[in-house]
Amino acid sequence: MRISAVIMGIIGVALLYGGLTYCIGIAWYHSTQGKASTQDNNIK
Amino acid sequence: MNEREQWKNRSIFIMAAVGSAVGLGNIWRFPYIAAQNGGGAFMIPYFIALLTAGIPLMIIEYGLGIRTQGSAFIALGRIRKPLRFIGWFAILSALCINIYYCMVLGWAWNFLFDISDISQWGSDLVASKQHFFKGILHLSDGPWQFEKLHWHLLLGLLTTWVVIWFIIKSGLLNIGKVLLFTVPFPAILVLILLVRGVTLDGSAVGLDYYLAPNWERLHDADVWLAAYGQIFFSLSLGFGTMIAYSSFMPKDTELPNSAAITSFANCCFSFLAGLAVFSVLGYFAVATNVPMESVTESGPGLAFIVYPAALAKLPVWVNFFGYLFFVVLLLLGIDSAFSLLETVGAALSDKFAFSRTTATTITAIFSFIAGFPLATSAGLYWLDIIDHFLMAYVITLVAIIECLAVGWILGAKNFAREVNRTAEIKIGATFSFLIKFFTPLILGVTMVLSFIKEIKTPYEGYPISAILVIGMGTIGLITIGAGLLTAVKTKNDADLGLL
Secondary structure, rough: OHHHHHHHHHHHHHHHHHHHHHHHHHHHHHHHHOOOHHHHHOOO | OOOOOOOOOOOHHHHHHHHHHHHHHHHHHHHHHHOOOOHHHHHHHHHHHHHHHHHHHHHHHHHHHHHHHHHHHHHHHHOOHHHHHHHHHHHHHHHHHHHHHHHHHHHHHHHHHHHHHHHHOOOOOOHHHHHHHHHOOOOOOOOOOOOOOOOHHHHHHHHHHHHHHHHHHHOOOHEEEEEEEEHHHHHHHHHHHHHHOOOOHHHHHHHHHHHHHOHEEEEEEEHHHHHHHHHHHHHOOOOOOOHHOOOOOOOOOOOOHHHHHHHHHHHHHHHHHHHHHHHHHHHHHHHHHHHHHHHOOOOHHHHHHHHHHHHHOOOOHHHHHHHHHHHHHHHHHHHHHHHHHHHHHHHHHHOOOOOOHHHHHHHHHHOOOOOOHHOOOOOEEEEEEEHHHHHHHHHHHHHHHHHHHHHHHHHHHHHHHHHHHHHHHHHOOOHHHHHHHHHHHHHHHHHHHHOOOOOHHHHHOOOOOHHHHHHHHHHHHHHHHHHHHHHHOOHHHHOOOOO
């Protein structure tokens, strides 16, 4: 497999899965810190 | 008015939205579009499109649903009463999309029952094509040659409608339970397909084709438009589904981060599906000694011709992986299909105060009967034409109007202020710029280019009569239907202050 394809695969994973993890992390942080505006906003 | 149901919690709501967004297109459209538009380099415009159009549009739809606690016609009607028409336009588009979407799932049921013979009918591309077009669809020579109604297709269609009707009529709590299975399970199955794919000889050829970057293509405006088109179409935006789903959440629900999670999850699945698809196609290309270009297809051709033929060439466990693939297709399709049914059912309940069961049953029976032409020998042609016109014009137009209505009439600043009260990620000036100018402009350009292309050459070379009657006719029917539903006055309209 070409190195450039491997690098783009890694970049794709980093951008998309990194973005998803970041957003879930924020939601999780707000729910554990009691910062979620309501119980309904907790991500469990 | 009936008391509005609510999702159990935010996680279930996000899962429902992801289930709706992730559908057949993630498997059969994204990998092809990526490979054709610069391979790995496509990731750059795709990611930018996600941030600048996908997430802002998702925030708008979530915001409209949550602030009005109603379907698309209520959500838009509350901004300006005439916009109720656009709301119904979106809802009726969802109805039409579901009519043919369920037919595609009907094909998948038929394939599932044919898997035991996959080694024969999928022995090569010619045999696989013959099996799909003649064995399953009994395809005629043109859109006006219906020949006859095929009972196996009708049975597949009926099965899909019974399944999604049963899920939706059981209420949001039960839908939540179904989602706990239909959302994560296909991802696990795709992972299994991916592991099988990358361990095959030749998978690197396919992955190179999918991921090796062609940076030159980034100078091409078409590549950027393809990225915006892909993001927009794959997120289930513009036909009121996200508005309906979010209307079942309390008014103080967090919005921007929920929209971002939904959009990212959808794109993650697409990327993963691309790896699973191209690793197997690479193996197939090497095993049959043909170039990648000749095994790369988009749409039903990929799912029902090329991929099964590739699976039939696997060294072991051919049937197992065949079942796995069609179960993935069905699971992916079913939660998108029931979200479309919910969109229409919820709107009928909001308008006429029908119970969930009544609204769902009326919609399901009507849609099933309306799907009969798709179960004839001309079905594929009808499906293709209707899909093209709805996607290229109707839902794009709805999304443009949503952006302009929120950005200019409701006021992007007012909207952002409302949203930011409970936001985990605040939105501001960038969001305002995107929804007032950038996103409508990009969507408008995509629509105009599609129209210019249409004028130069009729879509896929179909006869003008078919384009006018089937394509434009569907848009005409949706317009008339939306006009009638807007004009009819009900007690609920009065209660909601929409008269």
